[in-house]
Amino acid sequence: MSSKALVEICFHGRGGQGSVTAANLLVAAALKDGNKGVQAFPLFGAERRGAPIRAFARISDEEIHLRSEVYFPDIVIVLDESIIEIVDVLKGLKRDGKILINTTKEPEDFDFSNKYHVATVDATGVAIKHDILVGGIPVVNTPILGAVPKILDRVTLPSIQAVIKNKWKGEGGEINVKATQDAYESVDVNF
Amino acid sequence: MTVMIDTGNYIAAKAAVMARPAVVPAYPITPQTTLVEGIANYVKTGEFKGEYICVESEHSAMCACIGASAAGVRTFTGTSSHGLLLMHEMLHWAALARLPIVMCNINRVIGPGWNIWTDENDSISQRDTGWIQFYCSSNQEIFDTVIQSFKLAENKKVLLPVMINYNAFILSHTSMPVYIPEQKEIDDFLQKYKPQWKLDVNNPITFGNIILPVDYEKIRKDMQNSQENAKKLIPEIAKEWKKKFGRYHGDLIEEYKCDGADHILLAMGAIGAESKVSINNLRKEGLKIGLARVRTFRPFPNEEILKLGKQADLIVIDRNISIGSEGALFSEVKASLYGKSDTKVHGFIAGLGGKDVTYNDIETICRKVVEGKAKDCEWYGFEGGGK
Numbered sequence: 001m002s003s004k005a006l007v008e009i010c011f012h013g014r015g016g017q018g019s020v021t022a023a024n025l026l027v028a029a030a031l032k033d034g035n036k037g038v039q040a041f042p043l044f045g046a047e048r049r050g051a052p053i054r055a056f057a058r059i060s061d062e063e064i065h066l067r068s069e070v071y072f073p074d075i076v077i078v079l080d081e082s083i084i085e086i087v088d089v090l091k092g093l094k095r096d097g098k099i100l101i102n103t104t105k106e107p108e109d110f111d112f113s114n115k116y117h118v119a120t121v122d123a124t125g126v127a128i129k130h131d132i133l134v135g136g137i138p139v140v141n142t143p144i145l146g147a148v149p150k151i152l153d154r155v156t157l158p159s160i161q162a163v164i165k166n167k168w169k170g171e172g173g174e175i176n177v178k179a180t181q182d183a184y185e186s187v188d189v190n191f
Numbered sequence: 192m193t194v195m196i197d198t199g200n201y202i203a204a205k206a207a208v209m210a211r212p213a214v215v216p217a218y219p220i221t222p223q224t225t226l227v228e229g230i231a232n233y234v235k236t237g238e239f240k241g242e243y244i245c246v247e248s249e250h251s252a253m254c255a256c257i258g259a260s261a262a263g264v265r266t267f268t269g270t271s272s273h274g275l276l277l278m279h280e281m282l283h284w285a286a287l288a289r290l291p292i293v294m295c296n297i298n299r300v301i302g303p304g305w306n307i308w309t310d311e312n313d314s315i316s317q318r319d320t321g322w323i324q325f326y327c328s329s330n331q332e333i334f335d336t337v338i339q340s341f342k343l344a345e346n347k348k349v350l351l352p353v354m355i356n357y358n359a360f361i362l363s364h365t366s367m368p369v370y371i372p373e374q375k376e377i378d379d380f381l382q383k384y385k386p387q388w389k390l391d392v393n394n395p396i397t398f399g400n401i402i403l404p405v406d407y408e409k410i411r412k413d414m415q416n417s418q419e420n421a422k423k424l425i426p427e428i429a430k431e432w433k434k435k436f437g438r439y440h441g442d443l444i445e446e447y448k449c450d451g452a453d454h455i456l457l458a459m460g461a462i463g464a465e466s467k468v469s470i471n472n473l474r475k476e477g478l479k480i481g482l483a484r485v486r487t488f489r490p491f492p493n494e495e496i497l498k499l500g501k502q503a504d505l506i507v508i509d510r511n512i513s514i515g516s517e518g519a520l521f522s523e524v525k526a527s528l529y530g531k532s533d534t535k536v537h538g539f540i541a542g543l544g545g546k547d548v549t550y551n552d553i554e555t556i557c558r559k560v561v562e563g564k565a566k567d568c569e570w571y572g573f574e575g576g577g578k
Binding site: 023028031036037038039040041042044064067069071 | 307364366465549
């Protein structure tokens with residue numbers, strides 16, 4: 001991806017998993033890394049806990065004039081693997097696009113790995129390891145962000161960690177930063 | 192100057208608080224809710240030192256704004272859709288009482304069918320209340336317009352309330368980077384509000400009393416004159432803002448690549464931003480096309496549009512409809528040209544009910560007109576069958 005190019009990202013998750021927060025944190029980090037135009041937004045409408053939801057991010061070197069939804073993402077990020085069975089997460093993904101999945105499986109375990117660049121990371125495992133739980137449920141949105149710099153050179157891990165520390169001061173922030181580090185180091189890719 | 196990355200609503204809350212209003216009465220409604228939550232949070236942090244009043248309805252919100260503003264203090268509120276409609280009676284009152292209230296309205300569909308997405312029928316149906324109406328296309332424009340609007344509204348040549356409209360979710364819930372000046376810089380730009388008159392227990396006078404037709408007519412004429420004055424002041428304030436902060440979103444309209452254009456597209460709000468992508472693509476294809484993004488619907492930019500109409504054929508996209516007639520912008524654009532230009536104007540209704548309008552859709556609309564295939568007025572991409 002050339003540095004000028006617009007990068008469009010689609011997050012798939014379930015309501016309550018923090019997909020929108022992930023999109024917001026990612027673009028805040030991208031801005032910090034010198035990308036002048038950034039945008040993050042949810043799929044507009046009512047959100048219900050547990051229901052499949054989408055969130056979007058755009059990253060560009062220029063001011064972004066687009067206000068429409070993302071239809072042809074460069075990157076798809078799946079926070080909940082079970083969604084793949086009920087939602088066509090590959091819909092619109094560009095031919096040279098990448099998909100990052102929260103899973104214990106390896107990229108080759110997905111039948112679309114012969115067509116797309118697939119990256120996998122066990123964000124749920126990382127969340128459990130660091131005790132990042134809300135109501136007993138692992139929170140995967142911050143760990144999975146740690147994996148993004150492995151597949152997108154427009155955003156760096158230190159910037160992601162800085163925006164996380166800025167959002168959650170003190171120990172909470174530190175734990176999340178460690179989780180992003182773990183995720184970054186454990187990404188598996190087929191490309 | 193700092194960069195804040197946040198949603199349109201939180202940016203509007205930040206701007207409102209930095210304008211230092213004394214009173215913010217508000218009632219929450221989707222998708223405005225995070226705007227009032229944002230202001231409530233600034234109460235908690237101590238950054239908002241005014242009075243925040245949680246009222247029981249939007250009608251009450253506007254009543255409280257009227258009371259506060261009449262008592263001589265700067266007043267702000269925000270609403271959306273049905274909330275705006277519930278205020279309707281008091282919107283007229285605020286304007287006729289000449290109260291410089293500033294309000295954000297997040298453009299949302301009117302029900303039934305129940306729908307929280309965006310179109311402009313809520314604010315367009317408040318067109319004749321006397322309020323100045325801005326339509327924003329980015330979060331930066333929301334911030335800058337909120338601050339500028341207080342300066343405009345409080346100018347003694349205007350003294351009219353201002354409604355700042357922006358699209359539900361597309362702006363209200365989308366995070367974008369926004370440059371925020373220092374509080375001192377805002378204070379220098381926007382001086383403390385000095386009312387021309389106010390309700391004062393030590394100097395009791397009455398307002399809004401019964402008056403004879405001849406005097407009432409004077410009130411209406413003065414409001415009309417004040418809207419005309421706003422036409423001159425909006426560019427002056429925008430120029431001062433540009434000089435101080437380096438940012439400019441246009442005057443009554445924002446022209447984009449109109450030089451040498453033989454077709455000019457007119458649109459408001461988020462479609463006005465998306466259209467820039469379309470214009471860039473169509474220019475690359477060799478089409479001589481430009482964009483005039485209409486920023487103010489009241490006062491209406493008649494002179495600017497006439498000038499464009501003398502240069503090029505016009506294409507109008509409306510995300511609203513005056514049922515039984517046509518798109519509101521389309522009607523008013525044609526009225527601006529009447530008898531002075533015989534340029535062609537094509538109107539399109541698009542994006543009602545929050546239906547997405549993409550750069551691709553806008554390019555299709557423009558090509559259809561340029562190729563001479565467009566009707567005078569049509570619904571773009573209508574999926575319901577029939578005509």
